[in-house]
Amino acid sequence: MSKKKIGEFEIDIDKALSKINDICAEKVLLQLPDGLKRSSGKIIKVLEENDLEVKLWGSTCYGACDLPDHIGDADLLIHVGHSEIPNLNVGYPVIYLECRSKIWNPPPEEFFEKLKGKVALYSSIQHLDHMYKMEELLEEKGFETVIGEGDQRIKYPGQVLGCNYSTKVPDADTQLYIGTGKFHPIGLSLSLERDVLIYNPVTGGFTTTGDKRDRLLRKRFAIINAAEDAQRIGVIISQKRGQRREDILDKFKGDDYDIIVAEFDEVVPKLVDDFQWDCAVNTACPRIALDDNEIFRTRILTPLEFLISKKKKDWKDWEMDEIH
Ligand code: SF4
Secondary structure (H helix, E strand, C coil): HHHHHHHCCEEEEEHHHHHHCCCCCCCCEECCHHHHHHHHHHHHHHHCCCEEEECCCCCCCCCCCCCCCCCCCCEEEEECCCCCCCCCCCCCCCCEECCECCCCCCHHHHHHHHCCCCCEEEEEEHHHHHHHHHHHEEEEEEEECCCCCCCCCCCCCCCCCECCCCCCCCHHHHHHHEECHHHHHHHHHHHHCCCCCCECCCCCCCEECCCCCHHHHHHHHHHHHCCCCEEEEEEEEEEEEHCEEEEEHHHHCCCCEEEEEEECCCCCCCHHCCCCEEEEEECCCCCHHCHHHHHHHHCCHHHHHHHHHCCCCHHHHHHCCCCC
């Protein structure tokens, strides 16, 4: 046995066991994202069969940015679902058990008619194998393909995170995202400032980000406008090690408004809205301002949007908030 199936995903437990042996670990802390927590029993069973003492991490796990501060008496952390963020300083041993989807439906012939010129390929960690499969398929059909190298927050070429699109290749003629869901391709289209074609390898369907980028931008501009007269400005700082951006705080200072900096473990409506700020600047996960805005009573702006609202930057400077 080398691979273990959890849901539609496969994880390489043998690779983890060999690393565990290398550092002679006896106790491990196991961390899973919400969507995979129900599958923890399967992984625990394998680890226990290999004479390991396992404790579960019961708190949040939004990504590899959200590793625990401490692992107690465990010898290492096993983080399931995401790939390492290479430039994140963790301070204890971590084994990343990446999840790779194995459900592949080949694209229908009509899909290839949507492709023009050089094709840039992207994916999230779960569909990275599908991205390589698509690359092969396109090259067999004579398309020129390109997969961009990312910056130091990115583990694999072509990989995108909700907070980082540094693998983008703006001059490619077709921007093709392979994966399920809209979260990453819409972020990519905002970062590229153009439309992205999406191929869903599970269903074999394809679509584009279409007017979703424009609709989102219109909402952002309305929020920026409404924040122009804000006087009591909360600045959200995350305690999660991979979402912490303290270095940008100085940019927010101004003479005609008050800045109140607050640390959050979890950036959720109840905790933010109770402060009744006129608006809040989110320096934590960039997706909070973009995707979750409607669940907060408080207007949440990205750092750049706040600077635009206070006329320190121009509207035309708007760009996707990313962490590098
Ligand atoms: S900061 Fe947000 S988008 Fe980036 S890895 Fe963490 S949870 Fe994902």
